[in-house]
Amino acid sequence: MKTTCYLVVDRRxxxxxxxxxxxxxxxxxxxxxxxxxxxxxxxxxxxSVAIKVDEARPVEISLGNVAVRVHDALxxxxxxxxxxxxxxxxxxxxxPDGEMVPHP
Numbered sequence: 001m002k003t004t005c006y007l008v009v010d011r012r013x014x015x016x017x018x019x020x021x022x023x024x025x026x027x028x029x030x031x032x033x034x035x036x037x038x039x040x041x042x043x044x045x046x047x048s049v050a051i052k053v054d055e056a057r058p059v060e061i062s063l064g065n066v067a068v069r070v071h072d073a074l075x076x077x078x079x080x081x082x083x084x085x086x087x088x089x090x091x092x093x094x095x096p097d098g099e100m101v102p103h104p
Contacts, residue, residue: 001036001037001038001039001042002034002035002036002037003034003035003037004019004032004033004034004035005017005018005019005032005033005035006018006019006020006021006022006030006031006032006033007030007031007033008022008024008028008029008030008031009028009029009031010025010027010028010029011027015028017033045073045074045077045079
């Protein structure tokens with residue numbers, strides 16, 4: 001992506017940025033900025049996990065291992081993130097309106 005804008009500065013520093021040629025007050029100058037930004041910076045990676053459980057064989061998933069792999073995948077595309085492991089949800093916890101909903 002290529003874009004152009006104008007940075008208006010005076011002796012006190014940056015005052016504003018505009019897309020079009022700005023009007024200037026006494027003591028202000030406009031600096032034309034031409035920027036080229038790689039499109040890859042705007043892509044948000046999609047993280048997906050597929051788990052298939054065969055009924056004949058129970059599968060044990062280590063949440064710690066999943067968290068590490070998600071963290072590593074995000075880091076590989078330049079995203080610094082903290083992956084948190086949440087406590088297991090209580091299936092019989094009350095709903096926001098206070099009702100108890102049994103889980104099958």
